[in-house]
Amino acid sequence: MITGSYIELERAAVETNFKFLKDLYGDKVKISSVVKANAYGHGIEKYVPLVEEQGIDHFSVFSVEEAFLVNKVKKENTSIMIMGWISDDDLDWVISNKIEFFVFEFSRLLKAIEISKKTGISAKIHLELETGLNRTGLNQLELIKAAELIHKNKESLNVYGICTHLAGAESIANYHRIQKQLRKFNRLINIRIVSELKAKYKHSACSAASIAYPKSRMDLIRVGIMQFGFWSSKETYIQYLSRNKNNHNPLKRVISWKSYIMSIKKVKQGEFISYGTTYLAQEDKIIGIVPVGYSSGYKRSLSNQGRVLVSGQRVGVIGLVNMNMIIIDLSNLPDSKIGDEVVLIGRQGELSISVNSFTEISQQINYEVLASLPASIPRKII
């Protein structure tokens, strides 16, 4: 079956990005590849093995469902860390499969001890500390209480890590808040009973923090967006460039998204195109219909704004983005044929459509564009 659109993942780009990250961080820091949200839309099942080819053996996900998908395709000795949602019912599966997980509620420790006693397998935990993001994480009192409980249950609870998450490292506006978080983190992990847990990995950095706050790198970096070839924000890129005198972007986009022309027709001057009255043909037009729409992640806010590539040229989306279709302007490409390739994200000939060009029009951030690519679009590796 040929689907209306497909996603390509470029192996060489994955290699470039991980080479860059490993050089940047040095070999004392472990890289955990963050593959939540279906690997930022890249597709967990295809993407994880590509990353393993680069020698990475640690993956972070948000939920049990995602851990399940990684677990299906990963190599035997590769580790998984769940940073977020696990129901009590699923904790048994998590512990039995030796999956690491964040602890941000005291009750999760009690449940973990119970399961560990039952199965005889110790739980691999990362204590997540609240340092100022005010999301998930143990406060000081909870941390001390947790440390006491862990000391009493050493055979059931194996403290792999102690960690926190920073509140927006991609924007310099958060500088003071983040410095305060890092100070608080360092104070908490040095409380005697906590440091005596001897956590193997202390970690706090996401992509942006690893660039903007090198001291946040610690023992492990949870790298999300950068591994896919994107900077967390323009600011993060500028921060990188200002410290590295060359003016070249070391990251390469891994993803491309492509479709086809499914129908072509002529429309007379004075006619409206697609639903409603948002687009009036000011002259005779040739239009192409493409089988992607907002149900496939092509945002409605790209109506009359989006750009795609056909025959190596940039052409506009006209009229409203429909649920399953967009209409593009082929008036300057009269030789177009049904079946011609349409590039929604990626390169064709000399030109390319970046994820950023999407975000500027649609008010999304690149994270959001990627994460909203449906899992049902097939992914292939090139």
Ligand SMILES: *Cc1c(COP(=O)(O)O)cnc(C)c1O
């Ligand atoms: C998503 C996430 C990351 C990775 O963030 P990037 O900005 O994509 O690098 C790291 N840590 C946690 C807790 C996250 O939720």
